[in-house]
Each structure stands twice: as structure tokens, then as C-alpha cells.
Amino acid sequence: MRVVVCVKHVPDIQQPRSLRADGLLARGGDDDTLNELDEDALEAGLRTAEAAGFPGEGHDVTVLTVGPAAAVEAVRRGVAMGASGAVHVRDDAVAGSDALTTARVLAAAVAKLHAEAPVDVLVAGMAALDGLTSLVPAALAELLDWPQLTLADRITVADGVVSVRRETSTDVEELTAAAPAVVSVTDQAFRARFPGFKGIMAARKHPVTTWSLADLGLDPGTVGLQASTTRVVHAAERPDRPDRVLVTGDAETVPALVDYLSQKGFA
Amino acid sequence: MSEQQNSGRPGAAVAVLVDHLDGAVRPTALELLTLARGLDRQVHAVWVGSEGGAEAPAAELAAHGAHVVHEVEVAGADARLTASVVDALQAVLTAVGDVGLLLVPSTFEGREVAARLAVRTGAGVVTGASGVAVEDGRWTARKTVLAGGWDTACALTGPLAVVALASHAVQAVAQEAAAPSLVRHTAQASAAARAVTVVSRTRRPTSERPPLAEAEVVVVGGRGVEGDFSGVEELADVLGGAVGATRVATDEGWIGHEAQVGQTGVTISPRLYIGVGVSGAVHHKGGMAASATVVAVNNDPDAPVFEFADYGIVGDLTEVLPALTAELRRRRG
Ligand SMILES: Cc1cc2nc3c(=O)[nH]c(=O)nc-3n(C[C@H](O)[C@H](O)[C@H](O)COP(=O)(O)OP(=O)(O)OC[C@H]3O[C@@H](n4cnc5c(N)ncnc54)[C@H](O)[C@@H]3O)c2cc1C
Ligand SMILES: Nc1ncnc2c1ncn2[C@@H]1O[C@H](COP(=O)(O)O)[C@@H](O)[C@H]1O
Numbered sequence: 001m002r003v004v005v006c007v008k009h010v011p012d013i014q015q016p017r018s019l020r021a022d023g024l025l026a027r028g029g030d031d032d033t034l035n036e037l038d039e040d041a042l043e044a045g046l047r048t049a050e051a052a053g054f055p056g057e058g059h060d061v062t063v064l065t066v067g068p069a070a071a072v073e074a075v076r077r078g079v080a081m082g083a084s085g086a087v088h089v090r091d092d093a094v095a096g097s098d099a100l101t102t103a104r105v106l107a108a109a110v111a112k113l114h115a116e117a118p119v120d121v122l123v124a125g126m127a128a129l130d131g132l133t134s135l136v137p138a139a140l141a142e143l144l145d146w147p148q149l150t151l152a153d154r155i156t157v158a159d160g161v162v163s164v165r166r167e168t169s170t171d172v173e174e175l176t177a178a179a180p181a182v183v184s185v186t187d188q189a190f191r192a193r194f195p196g197f198k199g200i201m202a203a204r205k206h207p208v209t210t211w212s213l214a215d216l217g218l219d220p221g222t223v224g225l226q227a228s229t230t231r232v233v234h235a236a237e238r239p240d241r242p243d244r245v246l247v248t249g250d251a252e253t254v255p256a257l258v259d260y261l262s263q264k265g266f267a
Numbered sequence: 268m269s270e271q272q273n274s275g276r277p278g279a280a281v282a283v284l285v286d287h288l289d290g291a292v293r294p295t296a297l298e299l300l301t302l303a304r305g306l307d308r309q310v311h312a313v314w315v316g317s318e319g320g321a322e323a324p325a326a327e328l329a330a331h332g333a334h335v336v337h338e339v340e341v342a343g344a345d346a347r348l349t350a351s352v353v354d355a356l357q358a359v360l361t362a363v364g365d366v367g368l369l370l371v372p373s374t375f376e377g378r379e380v381a382a383r384l385a386v387r388t389g390a391g392v393v394t395g396a397s398g399v400a401v402e403d404g405r406w407t408a409r410k411t412v413l414a415g416g417w418d419t420a421c422a423l424t425g426p427l428a429v430v431a432l433a434s435h436a437v438q439a440v441a442q443e444a445a446a447p448s449l450v451r452h453t454a455q456a457s458a459a460a461r462a463v464t465v466v467s468r469t470r471r472p473t474s475e476r477p478p479l480a481e482a483e484v485v486v487v488g489g490r491g492v493e494g495d496f497s498g499v500e501e502l503a504d505v506l507g508g509a510v511g512a513t514r515v516a517t518d519e520g521w522i523g524h525e526a527q528v529g530q531t532g533v534t535i536s537p538r539l540y541i542g543v544g545v546s547g548a549v550h551h552k553g554g555m556a557a558s559a560t561v562v563a564v565n566n567d568p569d570a571p572v573f574e575f576a577d578y579g580i581v582g583d584l585t586e587v588l589p590a591l592t593a594e595l596r597r598r599r600g
Contacts (some may be wrong), residue, residue, distance in 0.1 A: 017416065133378065134375060142353075151375060169478070227393075230393055233422045245577070257591065258579060260578055264539070
């Protein structure tokens, strides 16, 4: 079985984050890290392949990222967790791409991997914690023309059929489709393994394939800020909420809160 | 692609994807229509479902701004699959011709529809928007990003602008309106839609309370409630609100996962958010920072939630919560 897992390197959300004057997210800080939700994607990808016999002969889990030089750390983390292959698409022309433009680059890379050796399942996280769009997995399904099985909390593959269980806002669904399929996973069911010391050391030396846009046959004019159909035209740090009230209290202070709520029309 | 097509032209018409459940229009759809009505263009409501389904709700859609209601049946695939909804929208976009803006709800389902449609049409997409208007001749969406830290405006270029709107971006307002015209379409399911089989679909039990994403008031319990949500539920009920939870509370199994508020749970933007025993971690904040008024009860004065609460009480929730519920009840008489 061949599984490809998409991972993104993002600014650490626990640290102060900011937008640059041009409206793009400031990236490349020392605290940038693997998108936490992609650890779940890696775990899901590894478990799916393991159920078929990975890491045995004929099985592969490849970690794929599109991003600047530092993003290689995200794929190394995937290798440390147990992935067997690592691909980093890196090209200055990609900078400033929005989610949909990024998806086009990812799709081209997946298509190249698929042409080398057929992919059964493409796994993504439920969202990248920088932009929080959750657009990329569905866009990948459309671009690759592979079935979309998103927001899964259970994945099984048997006889070339991929099955998932997923929860929508109202229902629990079981969906199936023929492989290859695009699966994204929620953060509920695939608690990520912690890479051991050996894995981390081995990942440092593990070869990472680097592809440019030219390697993917993509014209630089079709990616990046220029080609994106969204552009931030204004960005300002949000001022603190005005007139904030903080009281130390117990039951005695409650009437004042109720006065406040009734002023706002709630009581 | 012609220059004009690629300029993000505002277009003569706005389309709205109507979210509905069991034949009833969901409240967020009425908000989307109310917003669309204010944009001074022909408003097309798109109802994807089986034939006849849009007949009863058509008047309500019109009262909130729809001039035309399109009822689209998808032949050959499950109508609720993302790809099917996209097939239906494409049929309407083609029939109407000059749609410059499509509004969808910023739910996971709505965003996935936006993604696929954008790939097919070259549209730009902004998710989680709090508003949209024409600025400098282009559709421009407002959006708060980085866990509530930054306000942005994002211009959409491309032949179509797709904006996924957060709930409560506007308040739904009904007005007297002429009967809408109802247009029926049948869309042939694409190969993408037909490729997925729905083996089973089971409705989760629903609560009597309003759905989290749509409620005007949400009371959230965190680790501080120590497994007992009854106080949170009582307060929510006095306020007619929904009950939410932090991930700690859902992971502990104190309440179902569907109650999780935050970046990986439900994103909410109610008029009033009350957090009790919630620390205000960034993962949580990212899913509620757009709430209009934030009230927090926490016994730790250094809890991060007090950095963004409009009204904070440093106190023990076991005292404050019942007192608050009782005082609200008393004043209502
Ligand atoms: C990838 C990822 C995604 C995540 N997504 C989400 C998400 O979507 N939503 C989410 O909520 N979390 C999410 N989390 C978890 C998040 O990081 C926090 O751990 C969580 O929000 C904290 O929940 P809490 O506030 O209930 O608990 P805590 O942080 O433990 O806070 C409990 C608070 O209760 C107070 N307290 C205790 N006893 C009392 C009392 N008697 N009276 C008053 N106050 C009291 C304490 O002072 C404390 O501040 C995510 C984490 C990760 C890694
Ligand atoms: N630049 C990228 N490189 C690799 N994977 C990505 C990238 N951007 C997004 N993804 C994948 O798509 C998922 C959803 O991201 P998004 O749609 O940006 O919220 C992530 O969890 C990743 O699995």
C-alpha cells in the first residue's frame, strides 16, 4: 500500500503571530513547527499503511510538504514518526500562494508521486492552524479527481476500497470509494505516537527529495501571490476589547453582572 | 480568460447556498440572505434537495431577501455530498449567468463546497468572513484572523467571489416581500459525486437547545466544572442559549464531542459567550474570539481568558454560577 501524507510547517500558535505590511503571515521564525493537526494525519496514514503490512516490502508512507526551506523540518518530523519517504516542494515562486493555489502545487506533486508508483490513500489534516481554512483537502480531491472522504475518524482499506466513518454537524456517516482517495482526519481519533530518540536521529540523516516547480511541470506564473485569487488589502492588529471589567467576587457580585447583561439586552 | 473576467467584477447577481435540515431553513441561511439583500443586486437562493422541498420555505427565503429560489435536484448521487452540492451550484450559476458573489455558510461542509467550486470556476474563496462589500470595484471580505488577534480585509479577484460567512455576521431580518419565483433544475451528478457511496447516515440525537453554531447565547464549561455540567446547562436554559465545552471537557467524556468549541471544534460567534472554568487557551480562543460579548468566570486571576473577556469575575464557579442563574430567574419573575 502507498500512502501520502500532506503536512504543513506553520508558526507556533502559542507564540505571538503577526501579519506583515503586505498582509502575508510572518513565517520563518525559530518557533515555526509542524501543524499539530498534521500529526493526526501522519498517525492516520501510518496506521492505515501498517494495517496492510507497512513497513514491509511493497509498502510506503511518503510525507509531502509545500513550503519554504525551513518546512523540511515538518517532513523530518513525519519521518521520525515512521514515514519511509519524504518530499519537499520548494520554490521561491510559491511564496504568497493562498490555500487554493497551494493545493494546485500539492496536487501536481501527488500526481507525480502517483505516476512513479500508484498511491492508494492521500491523507491531510483537518486544517492548518495558520490560515484555518480547511479548503485544501476538498480542493485536492477536485484537482486530482479522486473521491473526497474528508473529516474521517476511522479509515479502513480493503480490496481497493477506502471506507471512512465521519461525523458531520448533524449525522454520523459511513462513506466508501475506490482507491485512490483523498482523506482528511479530525483531531479526535488518531492520537499521534511520539517519535523515539532513534527515529529522531534517523530522520536527520534521511534523504528528502526536493522538487521545484519545474520538476512538477508547473509554470511559475500559475502560482504564488500573483496567481492567487485572494489578496489581503488591509491588516491591523485588533485593539483590546474596550471598557473591560474585571471583578473579584462571589455570589455578592452577581447582581452587577446581571445589570451588565441586561444593559446588553440579555436579561 | 478575458481581462474583464479576471478582474473580480461584482456582477449583477448574488447567489446564496441555503443550508437546510429536515425541510427547515437553518437560521444562518437567513443571515446570509439578509446580508445579500443589502448588496443591491438580484438575490438567488439555491436549495439543493429533492423536488418540492423548496416550496414551503420559499416565502421565508423571500422575506429575508431572495428574489428567485432555485430548487436543484441532483440526479445520480447523494445530494448531500460536497461534489453534488457543487454540481447543483454550477447548474444555477450557468443558468443565471451573471453571479459575481456566492455566499455559503462557513461550516466545514460550506467550506468544502467553496473549495471544489473554486477549483472548477477559478473563483477566489474567503472563509470565516464577518462581512463582504464592494470596495474599489472588487468584492472584499472582512475577517478576523490569528485567534482573534488581527482584523483583515481580503479582496477577491477571479471570475467569481465565494465568501463563507461566519454565523451572526449579521442579524436575520424578515421584511414584507413579493412572492419569489421558484425555478426548478436537475443537475447531473459529476463523476466526483458518483464516486462516493453513502453506506449509512444516522442522525445524531439532537438537544432541545439551539444548535451551538447558531445560538445567540453560548455557555461554555471547561475543566473547572469538574465533570458536572448541570450548572452550565441551567444557565444556558435561562438565557435560551446553547451549551458548549472545551476540549478538555469533551475528552474527559463529560459531554459529547459535538459540544467542543474551538479551532478544531465548532467555531462560534454568538452575541454572548459565557465561559465558566475555562482558561482561554489559544486553541479555544480561536473558535470563539469573534463573539460580541465575552463573560468569564474563573478562580485564577491570571487565566488568559481575562485578557479578552469583556466582563470577568475572579471567583469560584460553584458559587457564582448558581447565583447568576438564580438572579436571572428572579429578575424575570
Ligand atoms: C491540536 C489541538 C487542538 C485543540 N483544539 C481545541 C478546541 O477546538 N477547543 C478547545 O477548547 N481546546 C482545544 N485544544 C485544547 C486546548 O489547548 C486547551 O487544553 C483547552 O482549551 C483547555 O480547556 P479548559 O479551559 O477547560 O482547561 P484548563 O486549561 O485546565 O482550564 C481550566 C480552568 O478552570 C479554572 N477553574 C478550576 N476550578 C475552578 C472553579 N472551581 N471555579 C472557577 N474556575 C475554576 C482554572 O483556573 C483554569 O483556568 C486543542 C489542543 C490541541 C493540541
Ligand atoms: N503547504 C502545505 N503543504 C502540505 N500540506 C498542506 C499545505 N497546506 C495545507 N496542507 C494540508 O491540508 C490540510 C488542511 O489545510 P488548510 O486547508 O490550509 O486548512 C493540512 O492539515 C495539511 O494536511
